[in-house]
Amino acid sequence: MTQSTRWFWLTVGLISAGLLYFLAPILLPFVAGALLAYLGDPLVDRLEKFNISRTLSVVVVFFVAFLIILPILLFLIPLLESQIRLLFAKAPSYIDWLMVNLEPKLQETFGVNIPALEVEQLKSTFTDYFSHAGSFFKSLLRTVTHSGFVVVGWAANLFLIPVISFYLLRDWDRLVAYIHDLLPRDVEPTISQLAKESDDVLGAFLRGQMMVMLALGTIYSIGLKLVGLEFSLLIGMLAGLLSFIPYMGLIVGIIVAGAAVLLQTHDPMNLLWVGAVFVIAQMIEGTVLTPLLVGDRIGLHPVAVIFAVLAGGQLFGFFGILLALPVFAVIAVVMRHLNKSYKGSHLYGSPPESYIATDDDEASSKAS
Incomplete structure (x- = not known):
């Protein structure tokens, strides 16, 4: 990439970021x-x-x-x-x-x-x-x-x-x-590959995770209704909505539902039934919902998800929250590509491939 090309893409990026912020x-x-x-x-x-x-x-x-x-x-x-x-x-x-x-x-x-x-x-x-x-x-x-x-x-x-x-x-x-x-022809294959990987991640999240959220909210609501909780729909849907952050919906749901059932019935034994509802729902999510609807293509760390949502809300309000996770999923794909390119460059200082010992070489040397 020439110096003029770098300045061109830097200018385009800065103008795009400025327009995104002001508009x-x-x-x-x-x-x-x-x-x-x-x-x-x-x-x-x-x-x-x-x-x-x-x-x-x-x-x-x-x-x-x-x-x-x-x-x-x-x-x-x-x-x-x-x-x-x-x-x-x-x-x-x-x-x-x-x-x-x-x-x-x-x-x-x-x-x-x-x-x-x-x-x-x-x-x-x-x-x-x-x-x-x-x-x-x-x-x-x-x-x-x-x-x-x-x-x-x-x-x-x-x-x-x-x-x-x-x-x-x-x-x-x-x-x-x-x-x-x-797209410039020299970078078109790379960008097309990144776009394909980003589409896999976004498709898994937007199409699959939303269905998981709705299904979990329904399971939570029905289970809490069977327990006898008056606010079963409200708490169940809240926990389902927060389930896009791993374990956040589970933690918030158990705390809120536990407090609600304790205030309603004054019987601590009902906390066990609330816990059973969330445990069964998590088992259904882990064994059926997530493998069937989402798969393992998202690959976003829970802390990174929380940071993306908070950062998007801080910078752009509700618009930022709406756009935070799709944008962050694409950024994660680009960062994985940059990490791979960096480790294969002279900046990383990795030795040539001919000098990298494989596991088979190490095993054969130990055996000899």
Whole structure:
């Protein structure tokens, strides 16, 4: 790579990063639309094999997705709303139980004394919010409608996401071919290989892991419902949503569900049933869901996943959180390629291949 070429790609990278940073507030519908188009492209490609036109295939995929998503939202949102209302309604009684049973032990063991005034303020906060807000989603809508620009922004995003997704999905293969044609011929094989590996990683995560998250959330919710937990759907879906970070959903789910069942029943023996639900769910995930839906192609360390999500949120807000893991998966593929290239270069200082002893050579020398 010549000096001018390096400066060219450095300039392109800096300009792209600057545009991404400054345009982040308006990029959410485009990123969401691109992700949906990426998820739907394999389905459209399969329909095209039956001699169905690309546009009609996209329409069919959109229609089927609408038929699947709409009933879920119509049933799920009211159930979640009712459980949130129930949580706010019962929070004061839970706080009273904690003060009666937990405060003496804290004071006896650690010398911690919880001021009664702060407890009463906390209870009044829950009571006031529940009595005035009425409905969680109505309250959210009321908060959003305080600003006309916010309403316009939300409406525009809700309208633009499916429109952008439709057009990107219709022209997806054409766009990929166009980008491939623009690549410099000397780096095209390397970039094509990196793109293929990145597609394997992104496909495994976006298509497989999301299905695992939904399946785990469903298993958690059903299991906690059988245990008798009142907030089974709310806690189960929360644990399923967090399961994209390895063990995070398990840890958070056990802690929250354990605290909830203890506050509800006051019987520590129910903690065993909660633990059994999560253990069985993890066994199903490890033996069935992950091997079947995801495989072992992601290869992202849990700490790296947490860092990617936090860094994306810090830099770009919700848009950054949405884009963090796909971008980090691609970066991980590129870093593995750079690591391999570095170890094969003179900078690493590795000896020539002819002087590297293999395991068979070592074994034969020991035997002699």
